[in-house]
Amino acid sequence: MFGRFHNYLRISVTEKCNLRCQYCMPEEGVDLTANDKLLTTDEIVRIARIFVQQGVDKIRLTGGEPTVRRDIIDLVRRLDELRPLGLRKIAMTTNGIAIRRKLPLLQEAGLDGVNISLDTRDPLKFEVFTRRRGCEQVLRTIDEAGKLGFDFVKVNVVVMRGQNDDEVPAFVEMTHDDPIDVRFIEYMPFDGNRWGKQKLVGYQELLDKLAPLYGDSIEQLPLEDNHTAKGYRIKGYRGQFGFITSMTKSFCSSCNRVRMLADGNLKVCLFGNTEVSLRDLLRAGASDSDVVETISQAIKRKKAAHAGLSTLHSLPNRPMIKIGG
DSSP states (O other), rough: OOOOOOEEEEOOOOOSOOOOOOOTOTTOOOOOOOOGGGOOHHHHHHHHHHHHHOOEEEEESSOOOGGGSSSHHHHHHHHTTTGGGGGOOOEEEEEEEOOGGHHHHHHHHTTTTTEOOOOOHHHHHHHHHHHOOHHHHHHHHHHHHHHTSSSSEEEEEETTTTTGGGHHHHHHHHTSOOOEEEEEEEEEOOTTTTOOOGBBHHHHHHHHHHHHHHHGEEOOOOOOOTTSSEEEEEEEOOEEEEEEEETTSSGGGGGEEEEEEESSSSETTTTTOOOEEEHHHHHOOOHHHHHHHHHHHHHHHHOOSOOOOOOHHTTTOOOOTOOOO
């Protein structure tokens, strides 16, 4: 639809998390979906297989926090068995708290790369952001992932004015010696996260702040196919950094992603509130072709672009914790 080919499936494997990040989970928490209403492992694998057979070649596991799921290593291993059908890449987004010791086993099971969320390098500010401790654990996880030689290690930083926008240069410096990819994410509105336009720091403003520090050493990288991040690097640095500009310069025209939520609902746009339950379809005895038809119709209804900055924050949506990062 609109010239887009959707070959990237993001699967939320749990609504639970061991952090309480202020932009992701409302301060009062969320009502978790009953276990019998969540997708089983077999259902996740079946849906993934159907998507791969239709052309999906990248799967990302999200949460909540994926590693709180007890069978996460086995799930990665079972997804890895889909490679003969065309799957090329298995990734995971994690908060980095509990995954470090699991990294070698996940890599052995078939995990290609990780995105690790870290919004501040300051332990005290980390507690403010996440309402928990653990900054040093996340930094150790980033270091360990780099040493293990994953295909990619990305660090996700949600930038909020007056809270961590002053740390952007320090995050860029993380790319000096290590081949990591730091991605600065514009603060986005979701139910319960108290989004305000005054907290949003656009990517151009951040670039302008970096210019006096690095000058002509800042190199813009070519845009990748179906890009979400506008990439840059500092000459001589091993890694790179980029900006995910969902709020100030959307990339809807090249979007190739759909999301399967932990409760089995298919969400074709992060900011869309129209969902369709594949869980109910499977449990009613639907055939694979029935599932394919339902997916196809949902994607055909995907809009050309999400709402603009002036209205997006007022539209109903789930809390981020129940969508998946």
